[in-house]
Amino acid sequence: MKWTLLKSATCLGAALILYYFKKRCGGPVCRCFSRLDNKIIVITGATSGIGLVVAQLLANRGASIIFTARNIDEGIVIQNYLRAATKNPKIYCKYLDLNDFASIHKFVLHVNQACSTVDLLINNAGVFFHPPSETVNKFDVTFQTNYLGHFLLTELLLPKLAASSRIIFLSSAAHFLAKSLDLKTVAAFDPEAVGSSARFQSYANSKLCLLLYSKNLARRCKERNINVYSVDPGSVETSIYRHFPFLRNPILKALQRPIRFIVVRTPFQGAQTVLHCAVSPHVSKETGLYYSDLVSKTPSDLSQDFELSTQLYDCSRRWTGLV
Numbered sequence: 028m029k030w031t032l033l034k035s036a037t038c039l040g041a042a043l044i045l046y047y048f049k050k051r052c053g054g055p056v057c058r059c060f061s062r063l064d065n066k067i068i069v070i071t072g073a074t075s076g077i078g079l080v081v082a083q084l085l086a087n088r089g090a091s092i093i094f095t096a097r098n099i100d101e102g103i104v105i106q107n108y109l110r111a112a113t114k115n116p117k118i119y120c121k122y123l124d125l126n127d128f129a130s131i132h133k134f135v136l137h138v139n140q141a142c143s144t145v146d147l148l149i150n151n152a153g154v155f156f157h158p159p160s161e162t163v164n165k166f167d168v169t170f171q172t173n174y175l176g177h178f179l180l181t182e183l184l185l186p187k188l189a190a191s192s193r194i195i196f197l198s199s200a201a202h203f204l205a206k207s208l209d210l211k212t213v214a215a216f217d218p219e220a221v222g223s224s225a226r227f228q229s230y231a232n233s234k235l236c237l238l239l240y241s242k243n244l245a246r247r248c249k250e251r252n253i254n255v256y257s258v259d260p261g262s263v264e265t266s267i268y269r270h271f272p273f274l275r276n277p278i279l280k281a282l283q284r285p286i287r288f289i290v291v292r293t294p295f296q297g298a299q300t301v302l303h304c305a306v307s308p309h310v311s312k313e314t315g316l317y318y319s320d321l322v323s324k325t326p327s328d329l330s331q332d333f334e335l336s337t338q339l340y341d342c343s344r345r346w347t348g349l350v
């Protein structure tokens with residue numbers, strides 16, 4: 028009897044410790060409950076992971092959501108799931124491939140026709156550790172998906188954004204790994220960049236570019252009262268790791284599972300800072316900042332280089348045919 032009690036107490040203690048660490052690693056939860064009725068939200072890549080949870084959390088607050096998918100059949104299944112789960116019929120899936128400028132123009136045309144204004148743009152879609160390949164527009168796939176496609180989308184949607192609207196970029200702490208940025212080479216597809224460090228670098232560069240662009244955008248949009256936020260969601264268990272060799276190998280994946288279960292966030296946990304920047308009145312006076320765990324943090328020195336952000340903006344306009 029005494030032995031059974033001791034065993035139960037040990038199990039309970041271990042479960043509590045596990046719960047404590049899982050909660051702690053998961054980060055804080057957004058405690059702002061403002062409603063979003065009559066707000067129109069555009070979110071890229073909400074077919075899985077963080078984007079899907081963010082779309083659901085925002086739809087729960089009454090917003091109209093336009094989310095994007097590359098596989099439209101899969102997208103419609105998700106649209107129906109979200110409508111049923113949130114009891115909000117104003118959720119629409121539209122086709123968008125960030126790796127094709129024509130698709131971005133077509134998507135923007137649709138938004139322009141369907142909506143009077145947009146109140147929140149969440150640039151969420153992204154890839155990590157993608158095998159190097161060239162997009163139809165002749166850029167590196169990671170660079171265009173994570174940065175350049177979102178640059179074009181944001182620039183084209185800017186006239187549609189209402190005063191006091193918000194723009195959120197999903198950045199990453201990985202941007203700290205980018206120690207320099209060569210604008211002559213960063214956008215180009217490099218067939219040699221197959222190794223792990225090259226793929227990491229390509230991801231880090233794309234997230235640095237998002238931060239540089241968000242600073243530039245924040246300056247330009249200040250007068251219109253449009254606020255810009257960059258978010259690091261933390262390390263989150265999603266399908267973004269599908270190309271990562273350590274998680275593609277089933278044995279290595281199984282070995283890492285217990286530790287990943289504790290330290291890697293769930294998509295719900297990863298969505299919290301995005302939600303905070305989307306709804307919290309506390310950030311309504313802030314723009315151009317980088318957030319993690321619901322508070323603004325200092326990003327890398329390079330990401331705050333004014334000259335570099337202006338040069339990147341000029342190059343991006345040329346690359347996307349805006350000039």
Ligand SMILES: NC(=O)c1ccc[n+]([C@@H]2O[C@H](COP(=O)([O-])OP(=O)(O)OC[C@H]3O[C@@H](n4cnc5c(N)ncnc54)[C@H](OP(=O)(O)O)[C@@H]3O)[C@@H](O)[C@H]2O)c1
Nearest residue numbers: 072074075076077097124125152153199262263265266267
């Ligand atoms: N998970 C993490 O640990 C982590 C950490 C830091 C930052 N982030 C950032 O958070 C964002 C969301 O990532 P996640 O972890 O939720 O990944 P995820 O589950 O893989 O979701 C990524 C989304 O992006 C979409 N997408 C990919 N390529 C696209 C393209 N060419 N055009 C349009 N959509 C495209 C995907 O759609 P398909 O279904 O069509 O592929 C999917 O909906 C990313 O920007 C990522 O860099 C994630």
